[in-house]
Amino acid sequence: MTTTQSPDAALDAHLDKTHDARLESYREFLRIPSISALPEHAPDVRRAAEWLAHALRTAGLENVAVEETSFHPVVYADWLHAEGAPTALVYGHYDVQPVDPLDLWTSPPFEPVVVDGRMLARGAADDKGQVHAHAMAAAALMATRGGFPINVRYVFEGAEESGSEGLDAWLTANRDRLTSDVAIISDTGFFEGNIPAITVGLRGLMYAQIDVVGSPVDLHSGSYGGAVQNPANALAQIIAALKGPDGRIRIPGFYDAVVALTEEEHAAIAELPFDEDEYRARRHVGELVGEVGYSTLERRSTRPTLDVNGVWGGFQGHGTKTIIPAHAHAKVSCRLVTAQEPHDIFVKFRDFVLEIAPPGVKVTVQDLGGGRPSHTPVDHPMTRAAARALEATFGRAPVFIREGGSIPVAASFESILGLPVVLLGFTQPNENAHAPDEWMSLDNYEGAIRAIVATFDEIATLGSSHRE
Ligand SMILES: [Zn+2]
Known part of the structure; x- marks a missing residue:
């Protein structure tokens, strides 16, 4: 997939000029073995938090802080000078899954390498690659425009792969200062075949x-x-x-x-381009089985x-x-x-x-x-804004999907902060998250940076007060 050039010549020039340094920075982030589940890696998780805070500070963000929770720290940053414009709270996580079985990795998990246009390392996709894309989008905006079209708050977590322990309490304690209009979570991916997608439901x-x-x-x-x-x-x-x-x-x-699916939801899922044989063959499974009366896509995401x-x-x-x-x-x-x-x-x-x-x-x-599971309406203005940004960046309208996985924090943003959630993720569907040889397509990674900027621009056109 190639991304279309944005009409923003200054952004293009900046991204071209900083390309090599950006990839080196991405690799540096991936080299830190921030495995949240293993106590012996707690110092590495903190080192990743400090590294990220430094990157956000360098980008030009304000109030950057590594904040304590009952478990691994949260990295906070903001930029709040777009008066009258909406505020987006951006979420990602800088911790990663354990790496065993090690012998199934083609190259060591914390020695990132680029092979065939893919960054190969633990966390390349889930979720350091997406967090890094956000940091680079912030840097690009500050460098080319001196600011953002909207107000932004960043909340990057270090315990997502360990059940987000400590995060709900931190969100609750900081509820007043986190006031926003939307939560943008970048921890999901594109649909089968690398089709841009917005996830509207999580289990x-x-x-x-x-x-x-x-x-x-x-x-x-x-x-x-x-x-x-x-x-x-x-x-x-x-x-x-x-x-x-x-x-x-x-x-x-x-x-x-x-809650049963509506007829429209059934129809929308049936229309998704999904190759069941390929899905089955990819994991060398002889036959797909599941709940009687539902399609494979429904079984794996809506049931x-x-x-x-x-x-x-x-x-x-x-x-x-x-x-x-x-x-x-x-x-x-x-x-x-x-x-x-x-x-x-x-x-x-x-x-x-x-x-x-x-x-x-x-x-x-x-x-x-x-x-808890979470669900955002397809026709929410924030979802629509992100969809326009994805289409402008990747040259194809996104599909709206429900994911089988769980990001409990999505439900926390809804229930604790009262925010609508837009799940704007950029990984390819077969990127080996949580498995050996995790990878991120560099086309998707670079496109993510442009799409994030475009999403902020689209949200700016909505004006403020889109809280529901
Ligand atoms: Zn993740």
Whole structure:
């Protein structure tokens, strides 16, 4: 995909002139292993925050600060001199996912390289690449115009890959000073085939752990087999009962809050250019399966799910060992859709698991957190403004999609700050986020910088007071 040249000659000249320095700066940011989930990387997460703050300060932004939360810091910056113009709150995250399995990376994850027009590194796409594009767009505006067409606040988080721990409390504590008209979240991507897209829906998440305990120690399966409950068998029985062969989740009340798609929404999803064979083949899956009565696109973005993320217990070495394991465990998560509440779903999940738990074992269910789903109307003026900017930059009108993933902060901006959310993301759909060999298309990255500037220009034409 090539981006069309903007009518802004000064911007073009600036971006040409700073091209090499920009890529080097991008690589420098990616070299910091800011893995939020691993305690040994906490100093690196802070180093990434300081690096980003420095970049924003250098760009010419004001009130730049690395601010403490109960976990990793938030990087804040603003520029508030466009009197009478709307204010956009821009969000991204500078932390990244862990990198294992390391042996599946073509090159080391924190030694970024450009291969075939792609930046290859952990965080290249999710989400340091997009955060960096925002910093570079700010620098370009300050360098070429001496300011922004609108007011902007930047909130860059360091714990998104760890459930955004500490962010809600920070947003709540800073609610008054974060007053804005819209939240622009850049942590999503384009549609299949690299078609510009605006995400108008995100799924939420419920995460739980099931612990099944029998005898305090492993038992001889000859002496006790047949006479006592086996925790691993019991766990398998529980897991098997959670979902039917029709793909429907059997937890009572699970679907109560799900808002059904309208006919228009069904039709819009059916119209999206989606190659199901390619989608299937890309992950070497023999057959696609899911909830009866829904298309693949609907299943993966508009319907709730239940998946076992991990299961363990008992003997796992080579050869044989004849035991009845003392305990067995499973991590289970549900992707949620509007208007399912994570805690409500957890309670229903827990109650059902306890109800179906076979006798002879002790079963407990832990709540490991979650996030609410979010949804922004396609016809919101801010969504429309971003759509015009994407079309002007990439030469093609964006499609409006719902993503299967979760960005709990989107719901937080809606509920804590009362802001409409525009999910303006620029990665390609197969960019290996969270996986080995994560990459970002440099065309998308460069286009992102222009599209961000264009979005600010489009929002400026709306005038102020677009709060709803
Ligand atoms: Zn992300």
